[in-house]
Amino acid sequence: MSKKLVLIDGNSIIYRAFFALPLLNNDKGVYTNAVYGFTTMLLRILEEEKPTHLLVAFDAGKTTFRHSTYKEYKGGRQKTPSELSEQFPVMKELLDAFDIKHYQLDQYEADDIIGTLSKQGNHEDFQVTIISGDKDMLQLVSDYVTVHVTKKGISDIEKYTPDYMVEKMEITPEQIIDLKALMGDSSDNIPGVPGVGLKTATKLIKQYNTLQEVYEHLEEVNGKKLKENLTNHKKDAFMSKELVTINRDSPIEISIDDITYDGFEQPKLSTAFKDLGFLSLLNRISDGVEVEEERTEMSEISFxxxxxxxxxxxxxxxxxxxxxxxxxxxxxxxxxxxxxxxxxxxxxxxxxxxxxxxxxxxxxxxxxxxxxxxxxxxxxxxxxxxxxxxxxxxxxxxxxxxxxxxxxxxxxxxxxxxxxxxxxxxxxxxxxxxxxxxxxxxxxxxxxxxxxxxxxxxxxxxxxxxxxxxxxxxxxxxxxxxxxxxxxxxxxxGVRVDISKLEEMGVGLKGRLSTLEEEIYELAGETFNINSPKQLGPILFEKLALPAIKKTKTGYSTAANVLEQLQSEHEIIPKLLLYRQLGKLQSTYIEGLLKVVRKDTNKIHTRFNQALTQTGRLSSTDPNLQNIPIRIEEGRKIREAFVPAEDDWIIFAADYSQIELRVLAHIANDEQLVAAFKNDLDIHTKTAMDVFHVDKDQVTSNMRRQAKAVNFGIVYGISDYGLSQSLDITRKEAKNFIERYFASYPGVKQYMEDIVQEAKHKGFVTTIMNRRRYLPEITSRNFNVRSFAERTAMNTPIQGSAADIIKKAMIDLHWKLKDEKLQARVLLQVHDELILEAPKEELDILKKIVPEMMENTIELNVPLKVDYEYGTSWFDAK
CATH class of the missing domain: 3.30.420.10 (Ribonuclease H-like superfamily/Ribonuclease H)
Known part of the structure; x- marks a missing residue:
């Protein structure tokens, strides 16, 4: 059996996986998108390469021996998002579950570890495969070393051999170092020579072979400015060559013999996958063996x-x-x-x-x-x-x-x-x-x-x-x-549904979908299955030549997050997105709701899950009436089909206004926040005024939008990266925004710090009504797990207290309606609102007692505020 050594650049691959996949987290709230992407690649590597020896190398820290040569090496890089840095310990734990060795060395980079082991592999007649997203690794390519470089994301791989390098890049592996010395590398802050890009550097290296020879023939170089830059930056060029050169004699403490790979133990890896929520990957490691659980012996029972x-x-x-x-x-x-x-x-x-x-x-x-x-x-x-x-x-x-x-x-x-x-x-x-x-x-x-x-x-x-x-x-x-x-x-x-209205909407949606279908075909220039990514991908990325953002094993990705990034590229994209939204409305909500209507009563009987969420919030299933999409008009109109059970009755909807922010103001007891609610100010406008240091009339709609994102995100422990993504701003701007928010509302910052310490001391946090959420992970040595627990500690008292308040309001209102001998009754609880049905003649009393009961169900140090609407359907009551 041939000896096969696979060396993986851990930092490079996990970094690329993080930005290639949308943020994901498992049921414990641990971010997993980078780990998931890395794992899918790892499984493919194991299947295709079948390594006998395997190592994942990681960088040990920010400082390396290269900094003694150039202290600005890798300077200017943005701080790694916490959502990514939290995933490194998780990735290493998963590698342990795979029984795959991982290694890092102080003062050295993953490249140096890989370079040193690939050199050992050469001496011991190994076939070596290196996997990285960094083209610096191409200097290691040889007759016995193939370097696989990830292109877009992590699923598209380019395999470099010496012949392929000459064919594609017109240079040899040894010349990569000289090429990079001339070009520099902005991502690593390697200066190179100003004005020399890939094209010029390739031309010079092809002509003179090495950096040394370029300078030996400097007088022959064409172009006054180029010659001037080469002359003035000779020192930078040779320093850059030193920086990009991988150290293939690093003082590593492991050898190839230490990284043999005999495969993973399926039960151990299955457990790890289940813990991470990677259920879709279980079938890729299953050996088809079912473990029969041992049954306990039952004692006698008399009945x-x-x-x-x-x-x-x-x-x-x-x-x-x-x-x-x-x-x-x-x-x-x-x-x-x-x-x-x-x-x-x-x-x-x-x-x-x-x-x-x-x-x-x-x-x-x-x-x-x-x-x-x-x-x-x-x-x-x-x-x-x-x-x-x-x-x-x-x-x-x-x-x-x-x-x-x-x-x-x-x-x-x-x-x-x-x-x-x-x-x-x-x-x-x-x-x-x-x-x-x-x-x-x-x-x-x-x-x-x-x-x-x-x-x-x-x-x-x-x-x-x-x-x-x-x-x-x-x-x-x-x-x-x-x-x-x-x-x-x-x-x-139950809740009555106007079946004819739903069916009418279904006919209308089918018509809209048919029209959209024809418009999409016309823009594409041919008919195809719009719902098939295999057929849609080539239309968009080959025929219409749109930029392919992401590829999967089966072809181009046409996921919603990919299409959303292409909306301005071609008019077909908004139509495709709308087609999908309307298609989901038709299948999930029109057809789905019609399936669960009781034919004898024309009612839907949803089930409320009272013991599901750890915050105490209610949810509903069969069907989920809390999840009807309301961001597009067609989704909102589905609520037109929800009507009172009796003739001449109305639907009455009462909604808590910004209840979680009011609870935050109460718990944190921040002076500014409390005053804003007591004075009935628009809290998002007030936050914008405080954060941007402007008067009320100077607050723009964009300022208010940004302030709203921070108001709702800050208590969940939102990071500068998370805020930058939601607001489409730079991380630096987001960081400044968060810092200004905390400067404006110091009580909130103090609360967040205090509640984390309390959780570490007690092991749990509580709501206003003493609901507990246990957080054993808050003292974990795993940074990722600990960070999630800290965010949960900040959020749970607020979200949970809001849930407690709504529940108590439901009880108070229920008994008030009975005490007043009203026919009105609560039908639904959806997020922060209560939906009632009642005879029209009870409307005036409902306007009084519903807000009164909801606003006074509990005493906070800020007022609770309830808005209400009413009409002949749920839609009209919004």
């Missing part, structure tokens, strides 16, 4: 399968589980009931329970406390069967969520496992999953449901004790549980 429900079964402090198989409980039938109390454990079949007056009487008796798993789901399931459950005293699902908001599984078996009660199987083990999911025989079903109910019964007191210890019991009892019952009623009620 009764009830044939008739009697009053004597209920002692007044029951644990109840309503078993429903399937993710969407709005579409699932009840599969049975588990009831456990001090007297015994019971399984009641659906048919027996729902036909029993004793069961209904008990369920609706508010004086009989009931401890349940998922109060909202329980309420919806029973309301569908004409039972309005009362007296819910504990919700295990919500308690687990408050205690462990970072956990993504709050099912009873998962909670039991975390709390040492492992005597219940996971649902998948009992029911199967996917197409194989089915209800087992009665005895097995009954035992599983009773085991789950018993786990709830046994753990209830322990979970309440933990909540009390955390000072979160009130949060559960006074906020989350009352809200769960309100959300249950909202889900059951």
């Amino acid at each position: 009764t399968i009830v044939e008739e429900v009697t009053d004597s079964m209920f002692t007044g402090n029951e644990s109840l589980v309503v078993e429903m198989i399937g993710e969407n409980y709005h579409l699932s039938d009840i599969d049975g009931f588990g009831v456990v109390n001090e007297e015994g454990a019971y399984f009641i079949s659906t048919e027996i329970a729902l036909q029993s007056d004793a069961f209904k009487t008990w369920a609706e008796d508010i004086t009989k406390p009931k401890n349940v798993f998922d109060a909202k789901k329980t309420m919806v399931a029973l309301l569908r069967n004409n039972i309005h459950i009362q007296g819910i005293a504990f919700d295990m699902f919500l308690a687990s969520y408050l205690l462990n908001p970072a956990e993504n599984n709050h099912d009873i078996p998962a909670i039991g496992n975390r709390m040492g009660k492992k005597d219940v199987l996971f649902d998948e083990e009992v029911y199967g999953k996917g197409a194989k999911m089915k209800v087992p025989e009665l005895a097995e079903l009954a035992e599983h449901v009773v085991r789950k109910t018993t786990t709830l019964f046994v753990l209830k007191d322990e979970m309440e004790d933990l909540l009390n210890k955390n000072e979160q019991y009130e949060l559960l009892k006074e906020l989350e549980m009352p809200l769960a019952l309100i959300l249950g009623e909202m889900e059951h009620l």
Whole structure:
């Protein structure tokens, strides 16, 4: 077997990957775009090159031995964005998971490590491949060394051999050093000779072979200015040659024998990919082996399968589980009931329970406390069967969520496992999953449901004790549980949809799409599949000769972020972008909404996720009504189809104005920010005045736009790089902007510093209502992980407190409507707004009590402000 040495320039590749891919982060918020790009390249290298020896070399720091020659070496480079620098430790950890060696050496660069090892490879008859984005590496090309240089991004590679260099560049590898000495390199701040570019340098080297000979024949050089520059900058030229020359005898402490590569361990790498969220890459490393998990032995359990429900079964402090198989409980039938109390454990079949007056009487008796798993789901399931459950005293699902908001599984078996009660199987083990999911025989079903109910019964007191210890019991009892019952009623009620209006919009969108299609074909000069990147790419980048920004393994990238950069290049691009937006509206929102409308009621019954986000914010699914696009008119108009359930009723929408900024003002207690809200100033205009040091009438729309971006971004720990991207300004301008913001609002800066220190001390942060978010990563030695935790510490008290306030407002408003004996009811919660429906005659009282309840639900040191609109549809109420 031939010996194959692959050497990768780590800094160069990860840098290129970062700028080639949009910013990505995994579910922990860790930036991963550069690591992802690097990893996809690495997998391809392993597949294609099959190395026997492999090393990724990194630069050790900013200072190298070259700085003693020229202290301005690499001077003027912009600071590496924190979003990139945070990814270096992650990349190195992933290389460890690959079992790939990585190395760096103080005072030396990755180039020098690679140059030294490639020289060793020559002496030991290795076939050497070098991967880099830096053409300085071309000086290492030889009969045994091939250099792969990334072109645009990281997927397009150019392979350089000696013959290819002569053919493409008209010079040999040895002459690269002399060429660069004459040209200089602005990216590394290497001076070279002024006025000498690639064309002139190539001509001189072709004619005289070396830099030395150029100067030996200086009198023969044509061009007075060129000769003058060469003469005046001879010292710079020879210094530049020294700077660009890779040191192939660096004092590295590793040898080729230390970097053998025997492949990766699939389970270890799979775990790393899952942690990073690289699920799409798992199939590229899978060996097809499934690991069968060991099942625990279940202890005996005693219970009764009830044939008739009697009053004597209920002692007044029951644990109840309503078993429903399937993710969407709005579409699932009840599969049975588990009831456990001090007297015994019971399984009641659906048919027996729902036909029993004793069961209904008990369920609706508010004086009989009931401890349940998922109060909202329980309420919806029973309301569908004409039972309005009362007296819910504990919700295990919500308690687990408050205690462990970072956990993504709050099912009873998962909670039991975390709390040492492992005597219940996971649902998948009992029911199967996917197409194989089915209800087992009665005895097995009954035992599983009773085991789950018993786990709830046994753990209830322990979970309440933990909540009390955390000072979160009130949060559960006074906020989350009352809200769960309100959300249950909202889900059951649903929102009416004008089907004919949706269908009419669909016809209109199809017409728009057809017209756009013809316009695109005309601009392209031919018909093709617009939705096919393989067909669209050649049209744009070959036929229309637009600049190809990014290439993938399968051809040209036509992703939205690529097309957005080309909008000014050709009129076909805006039409393509609009075509895609309208296409998504048609498929996802018009056709998607029509699929989930209940035909008997013409209503949509979305599900509100109360225990999903770590900040406490609600989200909705099946369908997601919080995500209807409103940036384009066609998207906004979809809201026209959401109408009141009754004739002569209206939709009333009340929206908190800048609630997160008001919460920030309260928590940070910044004097300027508090005063601005108390004086009801436009906060973005005020920020622009403070940051730009101008009077109100001098604030331009662009100044206000920039101030708005900082206001909303600053508390999330936005960096100068992030702000520069969102505002399309330089990083230096963005940095100055952030510094001026903090100078204007020192209380905000102090808050951000204090909350990070508090999180490091306590291990968590809290909202106004004591919701916790644990941040164990805040003391991590991994810079990337730690930085995300710090940003989260700054953001969570604000975003979470805003979520708490909206939830409390929903509860207060719900009971106020009942106290006033109004027919008005809350339909939806979408971000910072509440959507109601009500009879027209109740409009005047709604105008008074809705803002009043929302603005006074909690007392802050700045006023809360609510704006409202109303109309015959959700669209009209905006």
